[in-house]
Amino acid sequence: MFSQINPRARGLLAALALLLLILPWIANNYVLSVAVLILYFAYTGQAWNVMMGFCGQLSLGHSLYVGIGGYSAAALFVHFGIGPWGGALVAVAASMLVGAIIGFLAFRFGIGGVYFALLTIAFAEFTRLGFDHWQWLGASGGFFLPVKQREFNDLLNLRGSPVMFYYVMLALATAALAFCTWLLRTRIGYYWLAIREDQQAAQALGINTFRCKMIAVLISSGMTSLAGVFFAFYYNNLFPEQIFNMGRSIEIILGPIIGGIGTLFGPILGAALLALLADGITELMAQIGIELPGIKQVFYGSCLLLVTMFLPNGVWPALARRLGLVSAPGPDPAGNTVRHPDG
Amino acid sequence: MAEPLLEVVAIAKRFRGLKAVSSVSFAIEAGHIVALIGPNGAGKTTLFNMIAGVYAPDAGEIRFAGQRIQGLRPDEICVAGIGRTFQLVRPFAGLSVLDNVVIGALRRSPRIAEARRKAGLILERLGIAEKRDLPAASLTLPDRKRLEVARALATEPRLLLLDEVMAGLRPTETDRMVEVFRELNRETGLTILLIEHVMRAVMALSREIHVLHHGELIASGAPDEVVRNPAVLECYLGEDAA
Numbered sequence: 163m164f165s166q167i168n169p170r171a172r173g174l175l176a177a178l179a180l181l182l183l184i185l186p187w188i189a190n191n192y193v194l195s196v197a198v199l200i201l202y203f204a205y206t207g208q209a210w211n212v213m214m215g216f217c218g219q220l221s222l223g224h225s226l227y228v229g230i231g232g233y234s235a236a237a238l239f240v241h242f243g244i245g246p247w248g249g250a251l252v253a254v255a256a257s258m259l260v261g262a263i264i265g266f267l268a269f270r271f272g273i274g275g276v277y278f279a280l281l282t283i284a285f286a287e288f289t290r291l292g293f294d295h296w297q298w299l300g301a302s303g304g305f306f307l308p309v310k311q312r313e314f315n316d317l318l319n320l321r322g323s324p325v326m327f328y329y330v331m332l333a334l335a336t337a338a339l340a341f342c343t344w345l346l347r348t349r350i351g352y353y354w355l356a357i358r359e360d361q362q363a364a365q366a367l368g369i370n371t372f373r374c375k376m377i378a379v380l381i382s383s384g385m386t387s388l389a390g391v392f393f394a395f396y397y398n399n400l401f402p403e404q405i406f407n408m409g410r411s412i413e414i415i416l417g418p419i420i421g422g423i424g425t426l427f428g429p430i431l432g433a434a435l436l437a438l439l440a441d442g443i444t445e446l447m448a449q450i451g452i453e454l455p456g457i458k459q460v461f462y463g464s465c466l467l468l469v470t471m472f473l474p475n476g477v478w479p480a481l482a483r484r485l486g487l488v489s490a491p492g493p494d495p496a497g498n499t500v501r502h503p504d505g
Numbered sequence: 506m507a508e509p510l511l512e513v514v515a516i517a518k519r520f521r522g523l524k525a526v527s528s529v530s531f532a533i534e535a536g537h538i539v540a541l542i543g544p545n546g547a548g549k550t551t552l553f554n555m556i557a558g559v560y561a562p563d564a565g566e567i568r569f570a571g572q573r574i575q576g577l578r579p580d581e582i583c584v585a586g587i588g589r590t591f592q593l594v595r596p597f598a599g600l601s602v603l604d605n606v607v608i609g610a611l612r613r614s615p616r617i618a619e620a621r622r623k624a625g626l627i628l629e630r631l632g633i634a635e636k637r638d639l640p641a642a643s644l645t646l647p648d649r650k651r652l653e654v655a656r657a658l659a660t661e662p663r664l665l666l667l668d669e670v671m672a673g674l675r676p677t678e679t680d681r682m683v684e685v686f687r688e689l690n691r692e693t694g695l696t697i698l699l700i701e702h703v704m705r706a707v708m709a710l711s712r713e714i715h716v717l718h719h720g721e722l723i724a725s726g727a728p729d730e731v732v733r734n735p736a737v738l739e740c741y742l743g744e745d746a747a
Contacts, residue, residue, distance in 0.1 A: 359597035368583035
């Protein structure tokens with residue numbers, strides 16, 4: 163897929179990569195924190211996109227995997243002194259297990275579409291309620307990681323400066339992009355697209371739809387839980403009320419929806435657009451001295467509305483065409499899997 | 506005589522009170538092209554769906570290459586060697602024409618490059634190779650029918666089930682499609698069971714015809730015999746004609 167990218171797109175990609183690599187030298191801490199947030203949502207959006215964008219299974223409860231990932235790694239760190247990299251393994255395994263349970267229940271008994279989405283919300287909600295009362299993990303009062311001032315970055319224990327966290331998140335987001343690019347070129351990637359487009363036709367072509375959907379859920383939940391591990395060690399605190407919140411799930415899916423569901427760069431572009439514009443608006447309001455609580459949510463809502471109305475495939479496919487990164491028609495070098503004749 | 510490739514023994518299916526198919530039996534020899542005809546609502550598609558694994562029959566047995574296949578899932582039936590098309594075509598609309606066929610080919614050729622090569626050959630055979638990079642959603646109905654056939658062929662079936670793939674085609678297009686099936690049958694020994702209303706295609710292709718009416722088989726035999734059969738004429742044209 164990258165080999166098919168035209169020179170112009172390759173140039174842009176290289177420039178972007180360079181900018182992201184040197185960002186800590188040219189940006190202040192505030193800009194860096196916004197960048198971490200963008201990369202965080204680019205990553206989680208990419209993970210969610212595997213399930214919805216590739217395989218067509220709508221999850222509205224992805225905060226569940228963030229929460230399980232965060233709590234698993236934090237608990238191992240605080241209670242047993244196990245570092246985040248070891249903890250990540252457990253976190254991924256735990257999230258995959260929960261994903262497998264949800265997937266099995268849904269796909270084995272033919273629950274699809276809206277009902278599947280409701281099931282994912284339900285699981286996230288009752289997990290939140292459970293954690294609210296789990297004293298070992300601080301219950302609703304919150305679970306905290308010890309914070310110590312350090313002179314050196316301790317990458318092994320994820321203790322250190324914002325710059326270190328920035329590079330960790332950049333590495334995760336880049337790895338997710340590469341991984342998803344690769345996935346779409348494998349047999350399972352093709353099978354997912356077939357299931358997304360028409361499950362019955364996919365089955366008639368010999369595709370075991372149950373197995374393929376399970377694999378999508380496992381990969382997506384596993385990936386998402388790594389974001390949870392990062393979240394725990396970056397913010398050093400976890401509250402069930404926040405981390406399992408349905409609003410968090412919605413934040414995860416806004417990026418890919420606005421950027422372009424099923425595309426590889428959509429989740430990244432969507433995350434960047436939302437964060438930059440939302441921050442811009444908040445900043446602007448502060449400048450002119452108007453304080454409007456909830457303006458961010460209103461802004462998210464408006465973005466969603468406008469994109470759904472005018473760019474139902476997301477901003478990325480349209481932008482890629484406008485910038486001449488795509489030579490339509492033909493196999494889409496931008497990695498868009500949704501290819502509509504009218505763009 | 507060798508064992509038939511497909512053997513349907515007294516299968517039946519009812520939906521609530523409605524008997525869609527009742528006690529139908531027939532067999533298809535390997536390498537034959539057989540047509541299943543009958544008025545609308547006769548139960549042809551239901552019969553197809555039972556062979557293809559969409560519905561499990563209420564009674565009876567379906568044997569393919571000596572194995573009982575009733576109750577298997579559609580994907581398992583496909584892996585066993587039965588390919589099918591849908592009467593209402595179901596292309597993967599958002600994907601390119603080539604990718605549609607690649608997905609079919611991946612079952613037997615797990616490597617993408619190999620699957621793409623095979624898919625390209627099949628598209629050429631069906632005469633839609635020049636549209637390989639277009640989204641399937643942009644195809645006209647005749648081309649969608651061709652894509653439907655190409656995708657099923659890509660799974661490399663031993664038995665191909667065709668559900669009204671000629672409907673909506675112009676006579677010259679029908680003739681081209683007929684020629685494709687003849688070629689495939691001659692070159693690879695592909696066995697075909699087709700549901701078809703276009704008699705031009707049925708008469709040109711089939712070695713044997715089964716007539717279904719109200720869920721029951723009312724006639725079977727060579728094409729020229731079947732079209733003279735009084736029971737067949739009656740169900741198609743009414744009592745007076747017979």
